[in-house]
Amino acid sequence: MRLKVLVLKEWAELFRIKMVLFGCTFMPLFMGGFAGYMVWQGRGLPPEGQAALFNAALLYFLILPVMIPVTLAVYSVVGEKEQGTLEPLLATPLSDLELFLGKSIVAVVPAVLLTWGVFGLFLIFASQVIPGGVPEGVLSLPWLLSIFALSPLMALFAALVAMIISSRSTDSRAAYQFAGLAVVPSLVPLIVYSARLTAVDLKFVGIEGGILLVLNAVLLFLGVKIFQREEILIRWK
Amino acid sequence: MGGGASPLICTEGLTRYFGTRPAVVELTMEVRAGEVLGLLGPNGAGKTTTVRMLAGLLAPSAGEAVVAGHSVTKEPSKVRPNVGVVPENPGFYKRLTARQNLRFFAELYGVRDPHRIAETLALVGLAPRADEPVATLSKGLRQRLALARALIHDPPVLLLDEPTSGLDPEAAKEVRELLAELSLAHRAILLCTHNLSEAERLCHRIAVLKTKLIALGSPSELKERLFGRRVVVTLANPRPELPSALGFPFVRGASLDGNKLFVAVEEPERHNPLLVRRLVELGAEILYVTEEERTLEEVYLELVEGGNAA
Structure with a gap:
């Protein structure tokens, strides 16, 4: 119940901030638009070429879930510092776990929904502009699992890293800068995918998903350990 | 304040260090239901740390505090x-x-009553501005909102850390009036303030903190303990021999300053008639007899700067 209250308040507040709204919607629109442009450019290519372009375009949808949460997660922590709302918030019965988890959810859910939404728009666009529709075999089970199962795990990873960095940082600008590092580890699978191109298989997705699950569990544990009200009150001046 | 009311805040040797720096050392005190305890002290005296420990936000390094039974x-x-x-x-x-x-x-506090928010907003006089963004509210109104937030779950204990700080005199007066009303309910209120006249008006007892507790008592007790009680006799014909001529065992000291004779006595209520009679016998022409009013500020400065413990 308290978790839901926190999440709804965060969204009510975050979506009133133009810069945050702009930051969250620009990247999906830009990347989705760029992916669409790529497949539109290759519409005259033979099917193999179109498939290769389509695969490359899909990679953008693995970058999105790690980019969107960083802005939201950093602001949801830094915003509390800047507005001086942290002490009254910590004085409520909200537990450290609820606080940390709630702020992570605030960042993850919009990131995942935006990624899926833009991915859906991309598919509709691609099916319209490519003669014969989406190339056969491109939207394989491993790719769909990557988009629909890995992207939430990636978004959670990025949000947790951003939250941990923000909660340890004593300066909001530094928090924003360092939290950008949350994206770096998430680029590893993209590099692997790029190198293997169409050879995205279930085994790879499974391994990647497993690693992310373990990493997220460790980060959540560490985050809650670090995100203690006493530490925050003393450190955040 | 009910003298027999149970303590809602009770500390015993409460201590907090930040690294090797002591913030609060061996604080022992209690605040009863219906009582307002003023916590006074210079900046860095440990007032905010005390509030945070009592709110369950900071763990004490040593000692214990029980708040509302927990x-x-x-x-x-x-x-x-x-x-x-x-x-x-x-x-x-x-x-x-x-x-x-x-x-x-x-x-977050689990308040289920749908009317509670409107009631609390009305209580602090914020109902007409309730649907405006906080960014548009003045500091005084935000302070009222802070009080509303502290009261929203109707807690038995209120911890107020300088609630009138930075407010203009009118806004501060409004907040003080509100605090006076709140103290009538059976709450224990701990009020940290630098405003000594505010403390004197609102608080039943005063605790002076300078990392350690250096004094605890009602404003009148502290004044009496520190300065004793002095009668001021304004004379039409002051004479230098009067202070030494009084000759009563209850007179603890006397001095003449201009046309004012200052006499330290134990109980003015009992001793003033004897004193006046004696002065008249000595030929003094008395214009007024009053008891010297010490301010809490004098007490505070004596305690904090003079190093006296009361």
Whole structure:
């Protein structure tokens, strides 16, 4: 119940901030638009070429879930510092776990929904502009699992890293800068995918998903350990 | 204040260090239901740290505090729902309205009564501005909102860290009036303040903190303990021999300053008639007899700067 209250308040507040709204919607629109442009450019290519372009375009949808949460997660922590709302918030019965988890959810859910939404728009666009529709075999089970199962795990990873960095940082600008590092580890699978191109298989997705699950569990544990009200009150001046 | 009321705040040797620096050392005190205890002290004296420990936000390094029947060391999560806090800097979500801010905190405290938010806004006089973003509210109105937030779950204990700091005199007066009303309910209120006249007006007892507790008592007790009681006799014909000519065992000292004779006595209520009679016998022409009024400021400065413990 308290978790839901926190999440709804965060969204009510975050979506009133133009810069945050702009930051969250620009990247999906830009990347989705760029992916669409790529497949539109290759519409005259033979099917193999179109498939290769389509695969490359899909990679953008693995970058999105790690980019969107960083802005939201950093602001949801830094915003509390800047507005001086942290002490009254910590004085409520909200537990450290609820606080940390709630702020992570605030960042993850919009990131995942935006990624899926833009991915859906991309598919509709691609099916319209490519003669014969989406190339056969491109939207394989491993790719769909990557988009629909890995992207939430990636978004959670990025949000947790951003939250941990923000909660340890004593300066909001530094928090924003360092939290950008949350994206770096998430680029590893993209590099692997790029190198293997169409050879995205279930085994790879499974391994990647497993690693992310373990990493997220460790980060959540560490985050809650670090995100203690006493530490925050003393450190955040 | 009911003298027999149970203590809602009880500390025993409460101590907090930050690294090797002591913030609060061996604080022992209690605040009873219906009582307002003023916590005075210079900057860095440990007032905010005390409030945070009592709110279950900071763990003590040593000692214990029991707030509303719950230990701050063993069960801080049970302390928090029983405490309303107005922190030194009462921040709000500025893009949200006063009502949205209050609703958020009400829900976190598990307040189910749908009328409670409107009632609390009305109590602090914020109902007409409730649906305006907090960013548009003046500092005085935000301070009222901070009080509303502290009261929204109707806690038995209120911890107020300089609730009138930075307010203009009119806004400060309004907040003080509100605090006076709140103290009538059976709450224990700990009020940290630098405003000594505010403390004198609102607080039943005063604790002076300078890392350690250096004095605790009602304002009149502290004045008496520190300065004793002095009668001021204004004379039409002051004569230098009068102070030494009084000759009563209850007179602890006397001095003449201009046409004012200052006489330290134990109980003016009992001794003044004898004193006046004696002065008349000595030929003094008395214009007025009053008891010297010491201010809490004098007491505070004597304690904090003079190093006296009362």
